[in-house]
Amino acid sequence: MIFMELKQFQEAYERLKRGRRGEPSWLRILRDGAKDFFLRNGFPASDNDAWRHTDLSAFRELPFTPGEDAALISPGELKVLQDKAGKNFILVMNGKLMREYSTIEPGVEVMGLEEAIREKPELVEPHLGQCGASGAEAFNALNTVFFRSGLFFHVPEDMTVKEPLQVVFLADPAKEHATFFLRNLVVIGEGSKAALAETYLSGNGRGYFSSAVTEVFLGKNAILDHVKIAKENAKVFHFASTRTLLRHASSFSSFTLLTGGRLARNECHAVLDEEGAACALNGLYLSDGDQLLDQQTFVDHRKPAGKSHQFFKGLMAGNSRGVFNGKVVVRQDAQKTDAHQTYKGLLFSDAAQVDAQPQLEILADDVQCSHGVAIGQLEEDAIFYLRSRGIGEKEAGRMLAQGFALEVIERSGVQRYKDELISLIDEKLSEQLGNRKG
């Protein structure tokens, strides 16, 4: 990771600064702070608890360069994406919001983050980088230093956005080892309701470093339904986080599907900053080949009567590896907290591995908390039962795997995206089972 080796890093940063002379001082201060953090700490070492099972050595060996190179996907292909999606579709290509390929409902405030920093500083400055979840961290810091743009989505008070906002983040690099730093900011006003779906796609087969940080701020009684799908190609390194700050009685419900990438690490952070906030974090990853798919969660219960429910599953095939780390902190003030977490892993092959770790830190005394991890393989008896009814061995495995995966969808209440998610899951399952030997 040449430019991120310390001596080049400072130079790269200075060059960038010169190109961003118009930026407001508050943003410069934010970036400087992140730069200093990275200079001091660098990448997480292998003994760092949160990174113990996620090996960064392959990533760090590659000569990624900052600044985005863009190849050209044909306008025709982009049009297809736009037409398929229908209402409230946003295309962000190589970090830039492409209005000409987006269909935005009137009254919905969506623009590129770069534009919002200029035009809506009163909405951006108080929120950008202010989520306050789990403190500073290397990839978050890099994103803060290098992001140029991304999505800005604002819903004013007491408004319901009926059509979910579907955003496709498409990366189409001209050369290998490009980097794309995306920062997205979602601000939902008091009493408002919206839904957001983020899909991360690769425009071609080249590998790249994909960094995406989505920050969500929910006002009092606000509701956001969120879906994230990451299906980039098998050479991509995807480091992303969704950081949500929940105010009084607000609600955040998120579902993540990870199928792509050589290494994809997705972090869901939620800070329940005021009383009565609720969050549901659910997700599924399906890995194959040499993939490493890593789901991290961090829920911080700071005030009373908060609810958090987490349900994650992983299906690992081939030589792949699944990682899960679910951290929940219940602070002293957070009485009557209800926090539950479950992770279930299914290993499809003898070589597949999974490392799952729940971490609960409970400082209040009147709470209901639970956590559970279950890892297994396809049940021999279940396969035998299906085969004894004439169903072939491979198909029996597929049925069981599909049943395993679908449980998360059923329990997550993602009715709107159910069909799309099921077809993506089936697609990946076919690959995983197709590659399976014996």
Place this chain on the structure above:
Amino acid sequence: MLEIKDLHVSIGGTEILKGIDLKVGAGEVHAIMGPNGSGKSTLTRVLAGHPSYIVTKGSATYEGKDLFQMPVEERARQGLFLAFQYPIDIPGVNNAYFLKAAVNEMRKAKGLEELDAMEFLEFLKEKMKTVEMDESFLNRPVNEGFSGGEKKRNEILQLAALSPKLAILDETDSGLDIDALKTVAEGVNRLRSPKRSFILVTHYQRMLNYITPDHVHVLMGGKIVLSGGKDLAFKLEEKGYEWVKQD
């Protein structure tokens, strides 16, 4: 239809079946009775092809073919069906979806066209009447949350839907109350035909009051020690398995 010769079967290094000989002709109903641990379930499972059971000696011929050379799904597609004693839960797999897949595999094997969702539902509704199961069972995961009786009826529903040539029922009567037993027995009797054979494995004679067997065999210590007609079942009921040991 089925001919078993000197069958020896082991599991986990322990020999359970110690030389079974059995001939089942087309249209015949055979009852296999015996005390617990005699090897009844082992026999049914090895015929169905459960991977944990190893055939150490002997053979089984099904419709002239070497049964033990056929993979599990192939045996089913050739018309062999096992109704399990303890049907397993399959969470996440919808019962209707599973039944449709099984029925269509059978149809494919017979060279028939597969049924689509609507056709399958029509087809199944008929079969469900014969086992007195209502449609709510179709939307649930296979066997999950089913009572013991419901699981057994789900097995008989599959039997009715798949139309096997050789149906093996492993202690289908266990855990059933008299009404449930009557329903199951009626379902089975309706399926009796000159082209279909049954092997009923049972501990108690009770089910044989409702399904009249042509032949009764007593399995003890891994061997068939006695064979007879339906009267043998009554004798066993009266005198118990100890009597057989003495003979």
